[in-house]
Amino acid sequence: MTFATGKHALITGGGTGIGAGAARALAAAGAHVSLLGRRREPLEAVAAETGGRAIVCDVTDPEAQARAFAEAREAFGPLDYVILNAGIGDSRPFLRTSRESWNAIIATNLTALFDGAQLALPDLQAASKRLVIVASVAGLKGGAMAAPYVASKHGAVGLTRSLALEFARTGLTVNAICPSFxxxxxxxxxxxxxxxxxxxxxxxxxxxxxxxxxxxxxITVDEVTHAIMQLLHPQASGVNGACVTIDGGTSA
Structure with missing residues (x-):
């Protein structure tokens, strides 16, 4: 038996990249996985591979995200691990950045985290429960040509640290993963x-x-997934409010 056997993990952005990698690792560790994302085809491919549940959902729509969380609970019961991973990026000079681009990036990378955390937290306030936010090294320093993305990831790090402190005595841990490219x-x-x-x-x-x-x-998806799995482990209960950098030494 592995540490995640019988646990329920919900992952946003679960159809590709880091989200799909985390789903595969968690399923291999015995967890039931609920996969949220906008595109049905990649979600269903990962769900078929992992025995998980594919739930089509645009996380920028709070009502859609609430329905997705409810569907996940109906499928596998209360949540044990939540990985808020969905995100988008852009790169352009600040003076050529439109308000529409700003709004889209903040909505996906930050506001959707607020909604997802509020939906998840009623289940997570207990020992060995975990909330992991996939942020970025861009949330720890400035970056030219990507102001909305950098601002959104700074917000993700701030949210992580605030929730970690607010819910520390419940047994829940809240941590951020901060990879580079x-x-x-x-x-x-x-x-x-x-x-x-x-x-x-x-x-x-x-x-x-x-x-x-x-x-x-x-950086490889497997390297990021390994860090996520370490944060989910029961022996990681003392790691709370951390921002785990995975950048090959960039921020050393």
Whole structure:
């Protein structure tokens, strides 16, 4: 028996990237997984692989997110682990950033965390319960050409630390994962934007992003998943309000 056997884990952004990696690791550890995301096809593929439940949901719609949480509880019971992972990014000069782009990034990367945490917390106030917010190293420092994204991730880190302190005596832990550039579809999108703006190839743009990491390469999904699983472990009950950086040494 593994530590997650019979536990219920809900993951937003569960169809690709870090969310899908976390779902696979949790299912292998014995957990039931509820996967929330906007696109049905990748959700159902991961659900078929993990024995989980695919729930189509736009987390920026609070009523849709509430229905998704209710469907997850109906399928597998009360929540034990919640991983708020859904996120989007963009990169452009601040003076060419539209209010619409700002609103979309803040809605997905920050406001949806507020809604998700409020929906999750009634189940999570007990020993060995876990809330993990996937933030970014961008939440720990400034960053040119990505002001809305950086602001949203600073907010995610602030929310993590505030909830960790407020609910510390319930037994719940609340922690943030702060990776740098991870080899996911989001990095593919970033590389495509760089290529379009600079004339470089997509592979050249990916290499440019990789070089910003301390170790000179993209972080893997497995590396981020490993850190998430460590935070979920029962022996991690003393780790609360942490921002775990996974950046190859960039922030050392």
């Amino acid at each position: 991870v080899d996911t579809p989001m990095v593919d999108d970033s590389a495509a934007r760089i290529a379009g703006a600079t004339g470089k190839s997509v592979e050249e743009a990916r290499a440019l992003l990789a070089r910003t990491n301390g170790n000179g390469r993209l």
